[in-house]
Amino acid sequence: MLSERRLEVLRAIVQDYVGTEEPVGSKALTERHKLGVSPATVRNDMAVLEDEGFIAQPHTSAGRIPTDKGYRLFVDKLAGVKPLSSPERRAIQNFLDGAVDLDDVVGRTVRLLAQLTRQVAVVQYPSLTRSTVRHVELLSLAPARLMLVLITDTGRVEQRMIDCPAPFGETSLADLRARLNSRVVGRRFSDVPQLVQDLPESFESEDRGTVSTVLSTLLETLVEETEERLMIGGTSNLTRFGHDFPVMIRPVLEALEEHVVLLKLLGEAKDSGMTVRIGHENAHEGLNSTSVVAVGYGSGDEAVAKLGVVGPTRMDYPGTMGAVRAVARYVGQILAES
Amino acid sequence: MLSERRLEVLRAIVQDYVGTEEPVGSKALTERHKLGVSPATVRNDMAVLEDEGFIAQPHTSAGRIPTDKGYRLFVDKLAGVKPLSSPERRAIQNFLDGAVDLDDVVGRTVRLLAQLTRQVAVVQYPSLTRSTVRHVELLSLAPARLMLVLITDTGRVEQRMIDCPAPFGETSLADLRARLNSRVVGRRFSDVPQLVQDLPESFESEDRGTVSTVLSTLLETLVEETEERLMIGGTSNLTRFGHDFPVMIRPVLEALEEHVVLLKLLGEAKDSGMTVRIGHENAHEGLNSTSVVAVGYGSGDEAVAKLGVVGPTRMDYPGTMGAVRAVARYVGQILAES
């Protein structure tokens, strides 16, 4: 096991490297941190840390930089989560309070997160798997053409066109609308299928075809809506990647365009608490030199979606984690209010 | 005026530079193009072209590269629009045909355009200034709480919550819904305000407050909806910018994040025909080393929105213009069908 001081040395290395972006040597370390020992001692400690795989040298006669494993230890044992200052908290709240609809909430969240962390922000739209139906509306556009509008409790609205197999009267329509709503409003998406299963039977045989069509469209929409969406922002922060950024940035930009990859990435994060994936811990190859800090957020106790940032492994973990957590909290509040 | 041959030399320079990304010299030119004259003659021509400001030397004793003015001449006089091959056209159509809703159409268009041009694609959502109302729906969520749903002919749906000043009966609601729809359905957004102006007067005095609230919310929504939205894709193509890309990419990424800037940029493009803005012709400073190829698209004769690509000034103009035009056409078709 590593002694207290060696951990202290590792912490100092991580902090300095994150700050200066340059390999840090034993002398500089003792100067910038009061470790109470001489450079020679630090050198010995560094040799041990290197043996254990926490730090590495880019080349023989250079300082050390933390490895992914080093950052992992730093995040797990050595670093706390740095809370935001209260002006920052107020700024977050003010900024998010101005949002007018769901798109706006997500959009503002992305911008906020990118600005606070100076990294790439990724925000997943509130997932609908746990959403409930607020209202289902049926409109008649033409004798045999309906429009289905689904409104969820997270404020999303989806509409679908339906071509009916047979003309459908205004009274039948009102009837269907009323029965449908009385059954599904307030229910979870996942419960809807069995709740409406027997609806067609209670209609006249001439209307059953249409009712079935409507129902299957509704169910389809529910499934589709469960597909998750993302918003991304702050990509220009990728330029702060460091000197080697021309090489790194390409695969990262590519990964960011593949929303499927990002969704999977966020999906792997724990539902509660914060998840930090460092470098090669990320399955996707393009993100092997980045770290992802993600956290769930939601309007109630349950997380309805995730948000996070993507940045170089050499990032300010405590600060980033603080910002991500704070933003997630406030977004949750905003969603709960609306 | 420039002689025929000098224009030919300029064309050759642009083509070679676009291909090789390196300053092109007189000897290389005569070897790769059959100009029928010797390098020395070409040198003289190049000297003239340089005097006129169409080409420049990065440093003495280097080849020439086209200036913005040179590209401008090339685009205006020397280059056609390269039509796509028919397999490409078929691929476009197939890909776009699979779209299920408006978001999907725009999303697919962005990906398609980015892939075809290997540049950053920007697609504006169909604008609603010329859109018409397909349906307005009013739902009662609570005694004094309504939901307004607006459906447009471009397939967009927007909803707003309304807190009524006074409880609003189910009959009044049905009445308002019916009258509202009979007046505005099929009408353009811009015509709506005067069409509903006198509606409150025809209601009982106790309901007038609510009717007014509903109407003002509707008008607000129409205005807000006219605000334009964008989708962007293919940012990873920025890495193909060339050797100096680390410097260039930053401001470009920043500009791409400012949708307002991009919307203004697209807005400046001509409604019909293609607009090419080269380098410093772009007002936004961050885009001074990029060219923007934009074109309007629409479901009918009128352009309802614009789309385009952003790339290095050193781009394949004929090919890019061809792709942009073709995509715009097919998107227009898709929109017209739906």
Added chain:
DNA sequence: GCTGGCACTCGTACGCATCGAGTGCCAGGA
């Protein structure tokens, strides 16, 4: 177990010479 001392490594910076693509200019020829 910590410290100072010391030899060693190796990447970086700098100066210098070389190379060659490309140029401008000029005199001669169609």
Added chain:
DNA sequence: TCCTGGCACTCGATGCGTACGAGTGCCAGC
């Protein structure tokens, strides 16, 4: 008048050798 071949010149790129110095590992001594 316009084109061409020839020629001297420019200047960035490339390569090499040297000096420098930050940083290391190791060791003897406290």
